[in-house]
Amino acid sequence: MTPTSLELSTLGHRIRHQRVSHGLTLDELGERVGVAGSQLSLIENGKREPKLSLLQAIAAETGVQVTDLLSTEPPNRRAALEIELERAQHGSVFRQLGIAPVKVTKSMTDETIESLLGLHRELQRREREAIATPEEARRANTELRLKMRDVDNYLGDIEKLAEKQLKSAGHVSGALTHRTVSIMAEQLGFELIYVSDLPHSARSVTDLENGRIYLPPASIPGGHGLRSMALQAMAHRLLGHQRPTDYADFLQQRLEINYFAAACLMPETASVAFLAQAKKDRNLAVEDFRDAFGTTHESAGMRLTNLATRHLDIPLHFLRVDGSGAITRVYENDGLPLPMDVTGAVDGQIACRKWSARSAFDEQNRTTEHYQYTDTPAGTFWCSTQTGTTAEGEFSITVGVPFDDAKWFRGRETQKRATSTCPDESCCRRPSTDLAERWTGKAWPSARVHMQMFSPLPRGVFPGVDDNEVYEFLDRHM
Template sequence: MAPAAIELATLGHRIRHHRLAAGYTLDELGALTGVAGSQLSLIENGKREPKLSLLQEIARATGTEVADLLSAEPPNRRAALEIELERAQAGSVFRQLGIPPVKVTKGVSDETLESILGLHRELQRREREAIATPEEARRANTEQRLRMRERGNYLPEIERLAEKQLKAAGHVTGALTHRTVSIMAEQLGFELIYVNDLPHSARSVTDLENGRIYLPPASIPGGHGLRSMALQAMAHRLLGHERPNDYADFLQQRLEINYYAACCLMPETTSVAFLRQAKKDRNLAVEDFRDAFGVTHEAAGMRLTNLATEHLGIRLHFLRVDGSGAISRVYENDDLPLPVDVTGSVEGQVACRRFSARRAFSEQNRTTEHYQYTDTPAGTFWCSTQTGSTSEGDFSITVGVPFDDAKWFRGRETQERAESRCPEESCCRRPPADVAARWTGKAWPSARVHRHMFSPLPRGDFPGVDDTEVFAFLERHAGS
């Protein structure tokens, strides 16, 4: 039910409460206010919105105030139960069951309403848990990616918030220091504490009661990760996040806190000035952008997607691809042809073997960027790819643009060129006919079973987080 409808339901209950308290029937109150009793009945049942003049007449006749009639609080426990049931029965979770709603009459006891509402609450709880299935997660992620595509991956409200917080902490230019991040936390009433026993299911834990943000040890390699995690934890407070209602809400919160952290590590004003000068010099490069702010190559590439379209007028794409060719992170608004599944999701799909994102793995020198032009059914794209490794294996980070915008980037002179016809099967997904003829029916590979196939579905308010482990952690540290 829409919020306006809920307000009308509450208003109707409050009018009925004051009418009965004054001892009037519908027809008697109607005679006093100049409307038919049937019209008052529609108002009391939340089916019609009364004019202010009528509310004033009802208030006068029942000896109350208009402000009291308009209060958002149900007038009594019974009304609260009826309103909650009406809301639950109007919701999509109940409607999907295809069963008729319960009609509430005077004969339905409060205990019966409590029991029915208990069933609705459990139904909604189970729905919230089920929403985190892989298919629903992919759908929610796809919807979020398309929304951000429409906005050019740019969120001006968060950009302004980050610059305000940085200014308050005294940050002017250069790489954001751990000390400045600590000051930003202190200004929000938090202390940053580095511990060795964080719950394995959480990247950080915020103790709201004691004003602490727990992070991994400061000695782990790479300061960018720690600064980013601290900034993300702060962002939840600054952005007024509540416990996520569903997986889509959880993903939106993740996007917003990541965006805020990126804005702090690479502030809009200085970043745009840097990029505009590089474009003027026809020397745009992710590695220069990365080094200027002391962040990772991936962070710089993603930050470029936030700013390039809005401030430089350049459409582009970003890909993170693992060693097996699977796309783990993606953004595009330049119409690069990408593989999609039936839900419209790109994440998890295998990138074309001809793409720079995969060809870069075969390069002998993998310490520098690999440049390439790729001819596709949607046109020619120039790409810059950097490879790296983690404990989970190799990965590549690619940022690319349509051919006409390559002129602004370093590496545009490359002679590397490839042709991709994907998603056409003959491009790279089907073996050559002579090889297929030679080996079809004569090979039996033993497939590797991916562990995630047997992973339990995320549960709880924060998908994938073990609440028992988190609460035990907070108990251990509460007295320290």
């Protein structure tokens, strides 16, 4: 295996350290080991790899073992500083600046090198913080969505890991309890602690040094969220996650911890058995799946996307749409014609007004699922939609399938039907000829500005998290 430049540099420093400590010049040591001083200089500067026979000769002349010369540890503090500076100046972040690297000389003080290293460290920190532009983030999100579609939104390794952890904690059946989640944490060496002063920029904080996972107060409404947050925090450890290297890595990690939490709350074996029986009875329903495992409607809908195609041979789509009609979460592998921008991104796009994801907002009864068939250019789809409200406003959760698969679902007998030709603007965005003629040039609406248009993408290795706030929080709880 060819040594890296860093390994050659460390080797060169160790040879120089031994030569200088024995009071030898380059020419003097070179003469003793049979090479020119200029050749030895190239080796000491990490520019040339020495043969083993030469290393043996140098070791013999300086009274050390060859293994001492080959150690990966710098021989002294000065060497460590020089090696770190060399590594920083060969890094991609510095090279992109187009600035010539600083040549280290004997007369250069340690303090000077440390100042240069301080600049490089700050440069690296800022590079890590500027984790992605909005366009890069959208592209990364789109690539991840397409990647998951290719595998039917199913991650077998995480499914197995979840079932293993559940079995180890003694979970057999039914809804996952807070007690079992606590046992799972204890088996990983963590204690779950509920606090009221959690940093506003973090959903949870894990203290790796003291084995604690801090969560919001246990009295907050709904138990599903707290169980899920604890499971997500544990997933980072179980999946061996490191600090995200870029926004795509951050999104991948977020997807994996969400998947693990869902696979624990709704285990694959029990969930597939439940869904297979419901399919056999032609009575599949998200609300039944939700209630059987004590989760939210959204979680049950998303979990269905993990299992339906792989285990039930049913392609499907999932949509979360806010009150303004914007798609905030999406998955499809059934060919539903989704709106998308030039990058292929769907998130943030406006759903068709004819889809049940939008029309359900007009229903008076918000406590039950609403069913609808929709004819589209890609075929007819059956959908089930449930609406809800949060502090941020109302939203809808939709799970749908192609017409031929509606036979497996409750609500297939619905008579409600709509026709959508989106993305053709004449479908629901372009006013009719009569309306246009009546009002063109006679109306001047004051637009509601969406502030997210002006919001920069959150910075940081963990986007949006305030490190200072998190560290102060941990100090308070020591």
